[in-house]
Amino acid sequence: MLLKMAVLSMFKHPKRTILIVLAVALSVFVMEFVSGWIEGMRDRMNRQIVEESAHVLVERTERVDSLDPLETKNYIADPGSIAAQLSTDARVRHVERVTPFGALVLAGSRSLPMKIVGVEKDSGFFAQVPRGRLEGSFPPSGPGIAISRKALDLLGASFSSRLIVLVEDAYGMPSYRELPVTCVFATDATDFDTSTAFVDAGTTSEILGTADSAELWLRLGDPEDAEAVRDFALAFLSGHDCIAKTWKELQGGMLVMIRYMDLFMLVINVFVLVVAATVITNAILMNVFEKQKEYGTLRAIGMKRSEQAFLVLAEGATQGLAGAVLGAALALPVVLFLKANGLPIGEASRMLGGGDVMYFGTNPVSTLQNIGFGTLIAVAGSLYAAVFGTRASVVDALKNV
């Protein structure tokens, strides 16, 4: 019945109830929006870490400190035997030779300096490229180049156009190949699109004049096994003058950013908590002032101070829950829309590790947390009012002093 009294009391002061519900709803809306944004960034970063790149990377030791890491002299001399050895570990699902090299891509009188990545025909990485494939197939098989629509526009070329790829080969001599565009893609990151193209491993060997490979990328069944697989690799790599790094070592900056995002989310939540709780405290305090006589009566007939405090807190929690559910219900369509269509914030998005468009993410756990947090805001706001209300003596409360 106390709960019923708390719920029904909400309707006695509809304007104040609406104010409290809206304050909580707005807070939860902001929290849901921010957490959707951060969830989207986290999804993207996790995708980049887990789907796009290696869980363990093996490269030549010299390459790490080289002024030009794409120089062919820094390539792993016998990638095939190392790959075969690494494949013996049951935790390794896939080993791939990846060879990035610098090139000038020309079409008629136009040119574009790019990083070309030589990939195997069964490449399991760079998932964003096949996801954004517009024409042709990825990865390219045989002579052909996979290049973005944006790069093609800059070069004034199109699908099936023939592009000239000019490189410095393994002997330090200029070398070029004319390659047809066999795949056109468009990701959501302009930087990536205008700087990266793909050719197959055979074409890479032909252009560079070497069968060596720059890197070996390992995909694991469970990315959390990366440290153990790295140690397994390091045990026999010393003779090959190679080193192995885990995705946590490679993407350290990004992981720190994810941790900072959680901190950022916490700061936003605390800020929202303080602002909303202030509004709610005032509104509930007004309710408590007005109902002092009612509380005085209940105390006179035997209600304890703790039960009175429960009544105030229950009213605050009910309003908080209603506001939090409303806020989440209003925010969810917005977040879902931005999850599907993204929010074009350009440079700001790139700075935060995203593409041109920031795609939001959803997480039922974080939505439930936000609803809980919204309710908590109202309870926190009611707490002072509850303590304040119970401080009055029965006589003072009855006099409504």
Place this chain on the structure above:
Amino acid sequence: MALIDMRDIEKDYSLGRTTIRALRNVSLSVGAGEFTAIVGPSGCGKTTLLNLLGCIDRPTSGSISFDGFPTASLGDDAEAQLRLAKIGFIFQSFNLVPVLTIAENIEVPLMLARKPKRERRVRVEELMELVGLTSYARHKPDELSGGQRQRVAIARALANEPRLVIADEPTANLDGATGESVLEAMKELNEKNGITFLFSTHDPRVMRYARRIVRLRDGEIEGEEVS
């Protein structure tokens, strides 16, 4: 043994830097089954005296015992428990909870006493019948007349079968006939069930219902009449 016994009670109120003495050297005993009126002009200390007798306020000095037990030693929760179990209150302006129905208002003290639901329902029905409001169970207080609301307040005061019912000016907000019917009801309960009633009034028509009248003036007991 007196149901309630107060000795040498003084009660001061602070108003800024001024201290107002509301009661001076008041000693009063109320026996079980009494139907007593505290009478006197406005501001003479009637409500203060009833508040002290009802254990919702504490004296500045002096002692009060309820059923032979000194109330000064009671903590806040124990005092609330004493009021819940042994004292019923009837207020001048009814003080019903507006968002609850009549039946629920009567049920509040039973719920606070943690009585089982079935027992509560039976008791509420009994009390509604007692005050003649059975057909208004699902009505809200603002749908009832003043007299009916005061009857609900009486039923609520009787819910936990208290030893003492304190009524502060129970007829002040009622017209003459309604006020008299409320007093009739109280008197009937006193006579049939032996419940002790203590009420304050300054209305001479109401005084005639009391078997004992305690006269207060300027915070002191001026005299007593027993009929």
